[in-house]
Structure formats: structure tokens, C-alpha cells
Amino acid sequence: MEHFRSLGSMDVLLPAVNYANIQNIPAGIVYGPRTIPDYQFVYVIAGRMDLCIGRDIYTILPGECAFYGADTIHKLTAHPDKPVTFISLHFDWHRLSPEPVHPGPKLQNYAVTPPFEPALRYTVDVTGYGSVTLPVHFKFSDGERVLHQIVQEYKEEEPGYAFALRGLLIQALSEIIRRQKDVASTYSPKRSMIQNALQLIVEHPEQAWSISELAESCGYHHIYFSQLFKEVMGVSPKPYMIHKRIQLAKKLLLKEEKIEVVASKLGYASIHYFSRHFKSITGMSPSTFRLYGD
Structure with missing residues (x-):
């Protein structure tokens, strides 16, 4: 049985790198069984590694990455016939200080394999979308460049390196979360149940859709629809509609559309009402x- 833990909203997380290195190890090297005090990405550049968590074994090939967190009992094994080159990245999801805190002193190795437990799965709340479950094993070849940059910053320790590390880590995590969001959208049965409503909101953000109209587009009673929508998206229909409308307003404003044109496209009766609403949400006037x- 899978266990899940929420990391909170993506908007308020302050991730921090603890350790980053490119390692070349001989065939057959084994790490663990052990636990770590933080979170870890293992990205394979060459060779093959096998990750054992509970009864599950994940084969990590070049261009692929594994992710697990604190207190997850695991064992990493290099392929018995090939040396391995991989990037090891330890980090915290939320810490005020970006200064690295080496995980080494708190690593715990076990002489014998402890009782099998499945991987703890982590979720992140994404504004305007809902909850995203992070994968244990995934392809990340397009992210190799930023992982190399993280390693370089960590090793060189140039002035401001901790701040730079945080920025690069946010970039990597954002890419992973966005990709997983797209995967979840494709395969989520419950999301497909409200897809018609989501399409109406995205394609016609200028419409002041009622809950009943959205529910009817999906074939549900409005009470059940509202409950289902919040379960899937993490927010109720109304704040989701507002988010999408303001999101579009920002895009149009940055394209230098006239404010009165933006207000009209989004269905506002007047430029003054649009400006007041925009400022109440963003803290800034459209101009x-x-x-x-942003």
C-alpha cells in the first residue's frame, strides 16, 4: 500500500541544495541499505544502477533519475558488469537558509536489510492545477544540463553560490513538477471527469460560468461536481476561474494589449472594475x- 505525504504549496517552498557531485564508481558497488536525512536525486549519466525500495526494484538507465526522501530505506547497486557515472544531489524542499547542510553525519547504514516498506510518495500543490505526485523513477535527460550546473556551483563555491544553487534547484524541480503534471493530466481518471468544465474555463475565461453550467457540461449535480472539482484541482471552481482569468490578463498585458481591450476580452463591464479586481488579486494595478x- 502506497503512503503519501504532502510537501505543501509549490508557491511557498524554499528548496536548498545540501550536496551535489558527479561520481564514477566501479561495477558492483552497493550503497546501503540505508536512510538519508533529506531528499535525493540519483541521475545516471553512464552505466546502470538498481534502486531497491521495499519490494520494488527500479532500474535507472542513462538519462533517467530516481527520487526518494528522508527515512526511506533503500539500497543502490551499480550494475555488476559496468562502472557507473552518476550525479548525486541531496536537498531539502523547504529551508529558510540556502546554505548547504551536508547529509553525511546523519546517513544511517544498516548491517542487515530492515523490514520491507514501499517508497513514501510525495505530493506538491500547484496553484491553478491541484496536487501533483512526484515520481520515484523518471526520465530527465533534458535536465542534465541544470544538474551539471548545480554540481559546478556546489564545488566552486563562488560568492553567492548558495543563492545560485537555490535558483538552479528551483529550475530543476519546476521542470520535474510540470512534466509530472502533464503526465497526471493525461492518465488521471478523475480529472477526465471534469475535463469538459476545465475546457470551458480555459477556452472562454471571459464567461462568468455558474457552478450549475459547469456541472451540467460534465453531466453532474452541482454539489457533487463542486466536491469532485476541489478534490481533483485542490481549489473550488470559482477561485480556479479567477486564477485562469487573471493569468490570461497578465499574458495580454505583457503583450501590450490596451487595458480597455484586455478588460473587454475578459468580460468585464468596465475598465475600472477590471482594474480594481486585478489589483485585489495581484497587489498591482494593470498599468x-x-x-x-510579474
């Missing part, structure tokens, strides 16, 4: 947002 960007 200020256009001047300074």
Missing part, C-alpha cells in the same frame, strides 16, 4: 504590472 512585469 503597474505592465511596467514591472
Whole structure:
């Protein structure tokens, strides 16, 4: 049985790198069984590694990555016939200070394999979308460049390196979360149940859709639809509609559309009402947002 733990909202997380290195190891090397005090990415550049968590074995090939967190009992094994080159990245999802805290002193190795337990799965709440479950094993060849940059920053320790590490880690995590969001959208049965409503909101953000209209598009009673929508998206239909409308407003403003044109396209009766609503959500007037960007 899978166990899940929420990491909270993506918008407020402050991830911090603890350790980053490219390692070349001989065939057959084994790490563990052990636990770590933080979270880890293992990205294989060449060779093959096998990750054992509970009864599950994940084969990590070049261009692929594994992810697991604190207190997950695991064992990493290099292929018995080939040496392995891989990137090891330890990090925390949320810490005020970006300064690295080496995980070494808190690694715990076991002389014998402890009782089998499945991998703890982690979720992140994405504004305007809902909860995203992070994969244990995934392809990440397009992310190899930023992982190399993280390793370089960590090793060289140039002035401001901790700040730079946080920025690069956010870039890597954002890419992983976005990809997983797309995968989840494709294969989520419950999301498909509200797909018609989501399409209406995205394609016609200027419409002041009622809950009943959205529910009817999916063939449900409005009460059940509202419950299902919040379960899938993490927010109720109304704040989701507002988010999508303001999101589109920002895009149009940055394209230098006139404010009155943007207001009209989004279905606002007047430019003054649009400006007040925009400022109440973003903290800036449309003209200020256009001047300074998001």
C-alpha cells in the first residue's frame, strides 16, 4: 500500500541544495541499505544502477533519475558488469537558509536489510492545477544540463553560490513538477471527469460560468461536481476561474494589449472594475504590472 505525504504549496517552498557531485564508481558497488536525512536525486549519466525500495526494484538507465526522501530505506547497486557515472544531489524542499547542510553525519547504514516498506510518495500543490505526485523513477535527460550546473556551483563555491544553487534547484524541480503534471493530466481518471468544465474555463475565461453550467457540461449535480472539482484541482471552481482569468490578463498585458481591450476580452463591464479586481488579486494595478512585469 502506497503512503503519501504532502510537501505543501509549490508557491511557498524554499528548496536548498545540501550536496551535489558527479561520481564514477566501479561495477558492483552497493550503497546501503540505508536512510538519508533529506531528499535525493540519483541521475545516471553512464552505466546502470538498481534502486531497491521495499519490494520494488527500479532500474535507472542513462538519462533517467530516481527520487526518494528522508527515512526511506533503500539500497543502490551499480550494475555488476559496468562502472557507473552518476550525479548525486541531496536537498531539502523547504529551508529558510540556502546554505548547504551536508547529509553525511546523519546517513544511517544498516548491517542487515530492515523490514520491507514501499517508497513514501510525495505530493506538491500547484496553484491553478491541484496536487501533483512526484515520481520515484523518471526520465530527465533534458535536465542534465541544470544538474551539471548545480554540481559546478556546489564545488566552486563562488560568492553567492548558495543563492545560485537555490535558483538552479528551483529550475530543476519546476521542470520535474510540470512534466509530472502533464503526465497526471493525461492518465488521471478523475480529472477526465471534469475535463469538459476545465475546457470551458480555459477556452472562454471571459464567461462568468455558474457552478450549475459547469456541472451540467460534465453531466453532474452541482454539489457533487463542486466536491469532485476541489478534490481533483485542490481549489473550488470559482477561485480556479479567477486564477485562469487573471493569468490570461497578465499574458495580454505583457503583450501590450490596451487595458480597455484586455478588460473587454475578459468580460468585464468596465475598465475600472477590471482594474480594481486585478489589483485585489495581484497587489498591482494593470498599468503597474505592465511596467514591472510579474
